[in-house]
Amino acid sequence: MKTLILDTGPIISLVTDNLLWILEELKKKFNVDFIIGKTVRTELVENALKTKRFMFEGMFIDSYLKKKVIKLITTDLNHKLEFYANNIFLAEGQPLQLLHKGEIESLLLCKKLNADALVIDERTTRLLIEDYEKLRQLLEKKLECKIKINKENLDLFLEETKNIKIIRSAELLFIAYENGLFDNYRNSFNKKDLLNGVLWGTKLRGCSISEAIYKARLGHVFDDNQIQQEKDIVLIF
């Protein structure tokens, strides 16, 4: 069984796009455990229930928790990881508080459960784990000041998160598409438009995917013998 930790963003992307059902189908088909932490649940359910606009989304996610499509697992948040993460970059001598407790909790759950992947749509956490130098450059460009790195905290953070691998809701949807979960729509729409609609949906709901990446490279994710057949998809982005 594979274990995937979900951050707040991917569930928001899926639920607001009426695509949360793919989690249930992927779980059935591949025996995957989808897990969230308590802070993530609070944002997704409790906080949504306090609003008019997202109340139903909160109820909908709650039903997925009740039927255990998404499982809730708590973890001790009293860990130095939050301190490391929020004391890596310094602007004008001031440590930049970059990550939220929910994002830290998702990272800690990955460690605790030795998860196979973290599903996260937001850019800052992903960059910090996968390419901190790009995050430093981004901060420097946007804040228009020199960004220094506290090497000790960076090393400790990277050591704690070294085994964490990341995917986004876009990849979950792509896998769902490849495995026929959208086949019901193929009678009415061609493959190109279908994948286009699915991926644009998640991008427009906040998943941090670059239009340029898909434009340039999407074709190469297919096997060689599929490229010709799928070439149209490359062109659409």
Next chain:
Amino acid sequence: MEKRVRENLLWILKEVKKAIKDLDIIKLRDLSNHTLHDASILQEENSIQIAVIVYSLSKIFERKNYQAYKSWQYFYKNLVQYLDNAMRSLEIDNEKDYKKASKSLIQTIDKLDYKLRGYMIKVIEKAKVHKASRLHEHGISVGRTAEILGVSQYELMSYLGGTGIADINLSISMDIKTRIEFARSLFE
């Protein structure tokens, strides 16, 4: 309050007063971005609050029909009074009075015509989400910016989707082929 923050706020409020007098909407919008630097680095509540207030004012003054409401003059008078009180308290470095002045502006909105109050509350809520997106653009995570601005991540995510914030090279941390191959390995 840090000296730099205080001086920046004071300068902004002076410029806001001029811009309101001249009905200079573009200047108001530009001024709302002047605290983003401090808001991102220090995550200091006064800098964040003024960014939201000034952006909201740019939207409020942009909509000329608001000025036809009966309670508009009441709002305008209290706004000028707020600016004067806030500037005075900053000049003498009295943060308590500065906060009191900011609070009084919010209380003024509560006393407006039902419709105008409703519009202004919506404008302020939208301004919060807009400023949260700008903070995220500066490199702060979605969760953290939502927390700082007091907006829901649902609101923020849907707003971010409509921006081009992700569409820069510095957002790319892994080749898409590698990531999809990894995703495939999870679902075999």
